[in-house]
Amino acid sequence: MLEKYRNQYRCFNDDIQGTATVSAATIKRALLKAGKEPSTSRVFVVGGGSAGCGIAS
Known part of the structure; x- marks a missing residue:
């Protein structure tokens, strides 16, 4: 529906975009604190619901 x-x-x-925004910011900050580059890191998303799909995209 969002794309259409x-x-x-x-x-x-909020389930797709809100959760994805907070998750992406948290992952980015954690990688920077660990001294890793976000562009060279891999993130594994568990769950195929709307929130998981929003985070993955």
Whole structure:
């Protein structure tokens, strides 16, 4: 739905986009604190629900 109506309506899905935003920021910060480059690191996402898919994309 987000992709379909992206250019027609202002949409925000907190389960997909909100969780993904917080997760991405947390992962990025943890990698930087560990002295690792985010661009050369791999992240494994467990779960195929909407939140997991949002984090992965």
